[in-house]
Amino acid sequence: MSNTDTTTATRSRASRLPETLSWQGDNDGFLRLVDQTLLPATVEMRDCRTVQDVWEAIRMLRVRGAPAIGVAAAYGLCLGTREHRSLDREQFLRQIEKTGQYLRDCRPTAVNLAWAVQRVSSLAGETAGNSDKIWQAMLAEAHAMAREDADTCRKIGEAGADLIPDGGGVLTHCNAGALATVAYGTALSLMYVAHERGKRFRVYADETRPLLQGARLTSFELAAAGIDVTVLCDSAAASLMKAGRVQLVVTGADRIAANGDAANKIGTYSVALAARHHNVPFYVAAPLSTFDRAVPSGDAIPIEERSDTEIRAGFGHQTVPDGVHCWNPAFDVTPAELIAGIITERGIIRPVTADAIDTVFDASPSQH
């Protein structure tokens, strides 16, 4: 039985964007997140007090988006080890490893999850002193990661805002916004910064089958910010480009291989192919923590397959006859050759090549 608590504030439409996630309290605190499965109709905060609560929230996409699940996992590791602080140092480090593995296995594609667990675990191993001292350092590191995520996303927005066409249209797929990060988002950060700078543009949000992150989340947060947004069926994106209504496509990413191939929400590859055909530049916006240079190309990126119920009976309504098979990969890989540039907190990688990616990392050796 989970000890997750919820507080509900149901509104027809949010007047203000709820915080994606935040730590409440101090050492005895807990992780509070907005339950994204209920948006946009219901804004309900969910309190995770155990690592099992955090695991369940990530698995069920109550919290989702690569950077957000990374920060959630960092806090999850703190929650899962808090009660073991009476163990001796070696036993405590083993407990961290075990809890970290449990969290890592929750969703396989977004590398930010494994990256965050690794970062907190490494810090723990390097911290001198007893288990309590190590745990305090872990919580401080999770807080630092949450702060950094907001800062990084802002920098991504500033690095890419000039790409937003004044008076034009921008297409995005899934949700790579504030709801997918601690603040601002990655792809949507460009739009927030451009909007602040007075640019006028229209965002087209693919609805993003089967879980509708674009329809439910991207439109929700852009509308709350006063940005002009139109939702379309995924299958309408190519026609929109053909009609000349889109001058830029920008999406987020869940994992970027050493050669620049980028995994993102299923359907992104189709959008990139259509963009190439129609000569619309296709950009990816992602922090350096989304790169996995241990993976040489997109072929080696693990792709999460989710329950066929998401297709068969999405949102509780049966749309596929009983006995018919469904295939439900949650992500696909867009090859680097279709990507005009990758917008990071260190600027735009353009053209997208392994050498150009290495150059960015050589300038910031602390990143993996």
Ligand code: MRU
């Ligand atoms: O399954 P989800 O909703 O976690 O998928 C999210 C995406 O594909 C996002 O585009 C990606 O994580 C980037 S979020 C800044």
